[in-house]
Amino acid sequence: MGVMDGKVALVTGAARGVGRAVALEMARAGAAVVVNDLGVSLSGEGGGDAQPAEEVVAEIAAIGGRAIANYGSVARWDDAQAMVRAAIDAFGRIDAVVNNAGNLRDVLFHKMTEEDFDAVVGVHLKGTFNVSRAAAPYFKEQGGGAYVHMSSTSGLVGNFGQANYAAAKLGIIALSKSIALDMQRFNVRSNAVAPFAWTRMVSSIPTDTPEQQQRVEGLKKLVPEKVAALCVALCSDAAAGVTGQIFGSRNNEIYLFSQPRPIRTAHTADGWTPEAIIERVIPQFRNDFYPLHRSGEVFTWDPV
Structure with a gap:
């Protein structure tokens, strides 16, 4: 008996990398799977290739599972429906x-175009909304369901040259929490996962310096299958009550991330003026300001 026996899962971007690993793990856990993939380039361009999704369907059939391929774009409302x-x-x-x-x-x-921004936000953030919203009436009617949304430490911590991606990924955190709040009464759960895995999504990281090369060699140890296990667990009935959370998966480590809460306060009985804030509040808070970290500066230890 698998933890997803009798269940049906839709996995988007499921032809490669983490998506492929999740689709296969869902099938091993007993779920029937819709393998969605548009079959385009990493930038989202190209005419679409059905073969990658069909290959995953064939892999699932080979292990005795059930799956169908879907080639719709998550960025389009009608395709998500x-x-x-x-x-x-x-x-x-x-x-x-x-x-x-x-x-x-x-x-x-400072070099990002409107098209660069819209293309990435349209797939990650709007796409997450589109597909989640399409499933919502069915989850509501049947009194249950589970969402897992892929976020990233690029949004949670920060990264260089990824304003579009980081904005979308942090937006997904807020969207996931809102879904969890709005649909809790229907027994619907929504969680976010920040995956650490060597896929084509991270294979473009520069390797111009020895330090960058060393980091990439460490990232290559991060296999998508480790992320897949967490996603399947969160979708199972055994995770009932787990909702509105932010997880991370990094090889053999699983994280629960904090969520923004006040860490310092400053109060005055007379109200604040700009001058008083400059004189009192900023110096008082300065020791607790967050540095401009990038994700790689926070997760500095080797994957275990």
Whole structure:
């Protein structure tokens, strides 16, 4: 008996990397799977290639599982509706959505175009909304369901040249929490995962210096399968009551991330003026200001 026996899962961006690993792990756990993938380049461009998604479907069939391929774009409302409908038509229900589809257009902020920004936010943040919203009526009607949304430490901590990606990934955190709050009464759960894995999404990291080369060699140890296990666990009935949380998976480590809460306060009975804030508040808070860290400066130890 698998933890997802009798369940149906939709995994977006499921032809490669973390998405592929999640789709296969869902099948091993007993779920029927909709393998969604648009089959485009890392930047989201190209005419679309059906073969990668079909190969994952074949892999699932080879281990005795059930799966269908879907080639819709999460960035399009109608496509998101159709991929959820495909799950209902093929398998009779939908129980889990893993929002994994993504693209990258890394560029320094002062050089970023509107198209660069919109293309990435449209897939990550709007795509997560589209697919989640498409599944919501079915989850509500059946009185249960689970979402897992892929975030990133690029949004939680920060990274260089990724304003579009970081904004989308931090937005997904807020979206996940809002879904958890709004749909709790229907027994629907929503959690976010920041995955650490060597995939084509991170393979563009520069290797111009020995330090960068050393970091990349460490990242190559991070296999997508370790992320997949966490995603499947969060979608299972055994994770009932786990909602509105932010997790991370880094090889054999699993994290629970903090969420923003006040850490210092300053009060005056007379109200604040700009001059008083400059004189009193900023010096009082300065020791607790966060430095401009990048993700790699926070997660400095070797994967275990």
